[in-house]
Amino acid sequence: xxxxxxxxxxxxxxxxxxxxxxxxxxxxxxxxxxxxxxxxxxxxxxxxxxxxxxxxxxxxxxxxxxxxxxxxxxxxxxxxxxxxxxxxxxxxxxxxxxxxxxxxxxxxxxxxxxxxxxxxxxxxxxxxxxxxxxxxxxxxxxxxxxxxxxxxxxxxxxxxxxxxxxxxxxxxxxxxxxxxxxxxxxxxxxxxxxxxxxxxxxxxxxxxxxxx
Amino acid sequence: xxxxxxxxxxxxxxxxxxxxxxxxxxxxxxxxxxxxxxxxxxxxxxxxxxxxxxxxxxxxxxxxxxxxxxxxxxxxxxxxxxxxxxxxxxxxxxxxxxxxxxxxxxxxxxxxxxxxxxxxxxxxxxxxxxxxxxxxxxxxxxxxxxxxxxxxxxxxxxxxxxxxxxxxxxxxxxxxxxxxxxxxxxxxxxxxxxxxxxxxxxxxxxxxxxxx
DNA sequence: CGCAATATTGATTAGTATCAACAGAAGTGG
DNA sequence: CCACTTCTGTTGATACTAATCAATATTGCG
Numbered sequence: 001x002x003x004x005x006x007x008x009x010x011x012x013x014x015x016x017x018x019x020x021x022x023x024x025x026x027x028x029x030x031x032x033x034x035x036x037x038x039x040x041x042x043x044x045x046x047x048x049x050x051x052x053x054x055x056x057x058x059x060x061x062x063x064x065x066x067x068x069x070x071x072x073x074x075x076x077x078x079x080x081x082x083x084x085x086x087x088x089x090x091x092x093x094x095x096x097x098x099x100x101x102x103x104x105x106x107x108x109x110x111x112x113x114x115x116x117x118x119x120x121x122x123x124x125x126x127x128x129x130x131x132x133x134x135x136x137x138x139x140x141x142x143x144x145x146x147x148x149x150x151x152x153x154x155x156x157x158x159x160x161x162x163x164x165x166x167x168x169x170x171x172x173x174x175x176x177x178x179x180x181x182x183x184x185x186x187x188x189x190x191x192x193x194x195x196x197x198x199x200x201x202x203x204x205x206x207x208x209x210x211x212x
Numbered sequence: 213x214x215x216x217x218x219x220x221x222x223x224x225x226x227x228x229x230x231x232x233x234x235x236x237x238x239x240x241x242x243x244x245x246x247x248x249x250x251x252x253x254x255x256x257x258x259x260x261x262x263x264x265x266x267x268x269x270x271x272x273x274x275x276x277x278x279x280x281x282x283x284x285x286x287x288x289x290x291x292x293x294x295x296x297x298x299x300x301x302x303x304x305x306x307x308x309x310x311x312x313x314x315x316x317x318x319x320x321x322x323x324x325x326x327x328x329x330x331x332x333x334x335x336x337x338x339x340x341x342x343x344x345x346x347x348x349x350x351x352x353x354x355x356x357x358x359x360x361x362x363x364x365x366x367x368x369x370x371x372x373x374x375x376x377x378x379x380x381x382x383x384x385x386x387x388x389x390x391x392x393x394x395x396x397x398x399x400x401x402x403x404x405x406x407x408x409x410x411x412x413x414x415x416x417x418x419x420x421x422x423x424x
Numbered sequence: 425c426g427c428a429a430t431a432t433t434g435a436t437t438a439g440t441a442t443c444a445a446c447a448g449a450a451g452t453g454g
Numbered sequence: 455c456c457a458c459t460t461c462t463g464t465t466g467a468t469a470c471t472a473a474t475c476a477a478t479a480t481t482g483c484g
Contacts, residue, residue: 032324047331050423055338057331069331070324076424077331092320108304111323112244112282118330119259119269119281119289125337126267126381128473130440161463169338174440176464192449192463211262212288340441342472373431386472388432404431404481 014089015039021158025066025079025087032070034089037110038062041085042158045069047077056167058121059159061144065110082158117144120210125169127209133168134178135207138188138197155195226301227251233370237278237291237299244282246301249322250274253297254370257281259289268379270333271371273356277322294370329356332422337381339421345380346390347419350400350409367407 018041019025025036028047036043043060057077060066066087069076090107124136142152157164165175179195182188187203189196197203204211230253231237237248240259248255255272269289272278278299281288302319336348354364369376377387391407394400399415401408409415416423 047335047424049335049421051420053421055331055335057334068324069327070321071328076328109282112280114327115281115330116283116288118327118334119267122269122330122334122337123259123261123267125334126378128381128439166338169340171441172463173442173465177440180464208263209261209265212259340471383473384431385433385474389472392432 014091016087016089019081019085019087021081021083023081025081025085026075028075028078030075032067032073032075032092034067034091035065036067036079037088037090038064038066039086039088041081041087042083042156043085043087044080044082044159044163045077046080046163054166056159056163058118059141059167062148063110064117065114068111068114083156120212124210130168130170130174130178131181131206132209133170134175134182135203135205136210137168137207138195138203139207139210142197142200153197153200155197157193157195226303228299228301231293231297231299233293233295235293237293237297238287240287240290242287244279244285244287244304246279246303247277248279248291249300249302250276250278251298251300253293253299254295254368255297255299256292256294256371256375257289258292258375266378268371268375270330271353271379274360275322276329277326280323280326295368332424336422342380342382342386342390343393343418344421345382346387346394347415347417348422349380349419350407350415351419351422354409354412365409365412367409369405369407 025043026032026034038060040062043066044056045058045060045066046054046056048054057069058066059082060079066079067075120140124133124140127133127136138155141155145155146152159167161172161175165172168175170178179188179190182203183190185199185202187197187199187206189198237255238244238246250272252274255278256268257270257272257278258266258268260266269281270278271294272291278291279287332352336345336352339345339348350367353367357367358364371379373384373387377384380387382390391400391402394415395402397411397414399409399411399418401410
């Protein structure tokens with residue numbers, strides 16, 4: 001599993017011990033005292049509303065930031081580890097650490113890329129067909145993995161089907177049916193741990209709305 | 213129309229002349245050379261993919277930032293004025309302007325609140341029923357307006373129905389039917405320029421998923 | 425006033441949520 | 455090592471919602 005570092009900025013980040021699957025990096029509602037840079041592993045961000053419905057807001061790979069969603073000084077979502085992760089904490093101590101980052105702009109660029117990812121997910125969610133949303137997710141996730149130097153045809157799915165369905169705005173039954181249809185068409189090979197794209201052009205066509 | 217300023221930071225922002233409705237503050241694909249702080253008016257952010265489908269990614273009121281969505285140094289969306297707006301530009305000249313902002317943290321807090329708004333919109337989009345999405349938007353927009361000291365029952369709609377439907381992930385026909393249903397139930401009064409909430413508790417119940 | 429753009433209303437179809445039953449994997453304890 | 459339980463995911467039948475296609479109405483503007 002590759003490890004990614006933020007160039008020139010490791011020294012202002014605080015390296016943490018590895019987090020094991022299922023553990024929380026930070027919790028919604030707690031005082032927001034740090035941003036976290038994911039170096040390895042996969043992290044999901046999620047929030048629960050007052051009715052108790054969970055919403056999965058994102059899956060985060062190495063080189064990405066989590067803990068950026070804050071309201072009135074408290075985290076608006078939780079960061080949960082899906083696959084053993086190492087992260088760097090950037091303490092938001094209002095005393096100059098952030099300044100060093102901002103100065104060199106790498107931090108702001110990470111935030112800006114995060115925004116872009118989010119708006120792409122918005123675009124995906126605004127698709128009405130479940131097939132289009134799964135295909136769009138495969139396309140977009142493949143691109144993210146490729147940027148990390150991984151295989152873009154082999155999408156790891158450390159998250160549960162429930163989490164993925166929630167993230168894609170559909171029920172688990174619908175997700176199961178869509179993956180079933182894609183498998184029957186020979187487009188993908190779905191296992192618990194991976195979604196392997198066998199016919200990239202067919203998937204790309206079905207997720208064409210994600211090509212900016 | 214109230215004007216909002218970013219405390220202690222006006223001096224690093226560059227005040228622009230007012231933008232009239234329909235004009236672009238910045239364009240998707242152009243070199244991202246600034247962030248923009250909305251002081252007055254309403255701004256929509258949108259992007260068009262290679263198929264030509266437009267996606268409205270947000271509506272932005274005073275005190276909010278736009279131009280944050282960047283990828284590889286270019287804007288990933290466009291900022292279009294819906295209602296005459298004045299904005300402050302923060303040139304991203306890599307020479308220390310941003311540093312002043314980050315130092316006092318107000319800028320990062322604006323970005324964090326933006327993230328939170330976005331995740332709330334994600335939650336709204338993940339609702340399957342169109343009624344829930346309109347109600348959720350009314351709830352959330354009301355709260356944003358209230359923070360600005362405006363009336364949270366009277367939601368101005370300077371955007372077209374097409375834009376609003378697009379933003380809410382439904383067709384204009386569906387939006388029209390939902391507003392029609394809400395009006396028939398006596399929950400709202402819909403005109404072209406405003407959506408007035410007559411029965412706040414009913415709307416809040418229908419948009420209960422938005423209560424964090 | 426008349427044209428063009430935008431919005432509403434209607435009928436039909438397609439897709440997904442829901443409810444329910446079943447299958448498989450993972451973990452537990454004898 | 456194997457029954458047993460539990461959790462997760464799959465498959466099936468039905469109802470309901472929203473997209474689509476089409477027509478009409480309204481608004482805005484020259």
